[in-house]
Amino acid sequence: MSSTLIKNALIINEGKSFRGSLLIKGTYIEKIILEGAPLPKADTEIDAEGLLLVPGAIDDQVHFREPGLTHKAEIATESAAAVAGGITSYMEMPNTNPQTVTIEELEKKYRLGAEKSVANYSFYMGATNDNVKEVLKADPTKVCGVKVFMGSSTGNMLVDNKETLKNIFREIPMLITTHCEDEQIIQKNMAIYQQKYGENMPFKYHPEIRSTEACYKSSSLAVELAAKYNSRLHILHLSTEKELSLLNSTLPLEQKRITGEACVHHLWFTQDDYEKYGSRIKWNPAVKSQTDRDALREGLKNNLLDVVATDHAPHTLDEKNSSYFKAPSGGPLVQHALLAMMEMAEQGIFTKELVVEKMSHAPATLFRIEKRGFIREGYYADLVLLNPKADETVTDESVRYKCGWSPFSGTTFKHAVINTWVNGHLVYKNGNINTKQKGERLVFKA
The missing domain is CATH 2.30.40.10 (Urease, subunit C, domain 1)
Structure with missing residues (x-):
């Protein structure tokens, strides 16, 4: 040895x-x-x-695009970028092609991970409006959680049926992770801005379309359901100051049933940066105001927010270099997430101890990962x-x-x-x- x-x-x-x-x-x-x-x-x-x-960082939200979308990324390339950036474990999302919404497709993805990933891995089971019984077959000791898109997604992965949502929160014992944006509000806003600007709409209006109202309405619904059924809920990529009012900072992480994640891009950029970066910082949920960014930073320091992740979601430059309504949302982050957080610590925004807590210790604790996340x-x-x-x-x-x-x-x-x-x-x-x-x-x- x-x-x-x-x-x-x-x-x-x-x-x-x-x-x-x-x-x-x-x-x-x-x-x-x-x-x-x-x-x-x-x-x-x-x-x-x-x-x-x-300790190696643990990223609880990545999109490595395999299978089916490998012109953008693959498990081999993106896991290599992750370890080059100090991320030693990741949890990957189900909106690939085919979608990871059956146990059969989930286990296929685990086989891909074993074959190709240089980092440790887990894959989420995806929820749809009609697969709750299939989700219940997942082994919670071998699967990180179930992902529920309560905002727009690819294919049929938008879960917008109220009875289905109730069933998910009532019946599923696993950790439930959510993308929270209200689709009706987004579509209404989009129609207004598309009529006003057409295809030449400036990217700076992205946070007006995917607004605070859209985020809060969806997040508050998730919290309401989790509280009603005593579910374990983890809200991904929170982007607004208002949503922090839904979280609790007084309980130790081990005792929390409802937790929140901040992503590096929401902690680094603000809506003032759209002028410079355009589609490169177009994410869902949107990067919003400096007030929102600063509130998220404070939320990490006062333990309203529990973990920092990336939502690493690559697209090709050809895809990104399009007009607002054609450019997809998402961007690559795993190679520089830890470095960006350490840079903010260098600037006095965080301590380096807090960076390690939120990127290594807390994900291990929240997801109950065996023997990882600590030295x-x-x-x-x-x-x-x-x-x-x-x-x-x-x-x-x-x-x-x-x-x-x-x-x-x-x-x-x-x-x-x-x-x-x-x-x-x-x-x-x-x-x-x-x-x-x-x-x-x-x-x-x-």
Whole structure:
């Protein structure tokens, strides 16, 4: 069983930063050694003087586009981008082609993950207006949760039947994750703006179409249903200040039945950025006002919001370089999400300890993932070594995404990922990916 000693690092974990070393043996963290204590022998030694050692980030919302949409992305390329960005585990969404709305299609996707993913993986079961009985067949120890699109989506994945929603929240014991935007409000707004501007509508009106009203109406319905049936509800990519009033900051995360996620793009950009970036920052829900962005940042700090994710959703530049009504929503983020959060910590918006809490510890706790998300002896060695003085500028040419672009192009980040370990294996080192080493299927406590 091979061993690796990472020595002299600044370790950031469980609310503390301290100098020390760490011994990996096989798949697991064998020992955490405080500064000054004797160091054990190991097959490989890495001197991490001046570097930060953090637990691998866990991204609870990605779209890797496989199967069926592989002209945009694939599990192999996007999982490689993830580990290059310090994300060692991800949970992938069901709106692929075919959609992951049956156990058969779900298990096909898990086989793809085992074959192609260099990061650890889980895949959501998708809900529709007519597949609740099928969703109930999913094993909650082997599947991260069920995804409910309460806003527009592809195909028949928009769940807009009120009785179906009641059944989902009443009957499904798994964690229910939701995309919350009210479709009727969106369609009404869209008709108004399309009539006014036609195909030349400026992107800056995207948050007026996918408005605060649309988000809050849908999110409040989800919370109402979850409270009524005591469901476990996790609201994805919250984008407005108003929605934070639906959440609770007083309970420990382990006791919360209703939780919320913030995405990196809603924490970084504002509607003032549409003028510069246009379709590159067109997401659903929309990037909104600076007031909303600042409220989301505060929501993370006061524990109204529980985790930070990406909603990584690549499209080709040809697709994105279209007029407003033709350009699809979504963009690639996994390679730079951790770096963007560390940049905000560098600016004094967050602490680095909070970044690690919201990107590593909290997803592991919320989803009840077995032995991941923390630097603890006996836990999987999912680890990231960061250089805090790298000053690297993102370019479209430097990204690993199959789509070949990033909304962060032109941005300089102080931090850079040097090494990433997944299950004790060094899968990313100084720009190189070990594609032979595959990740593992995540396991969840019942």
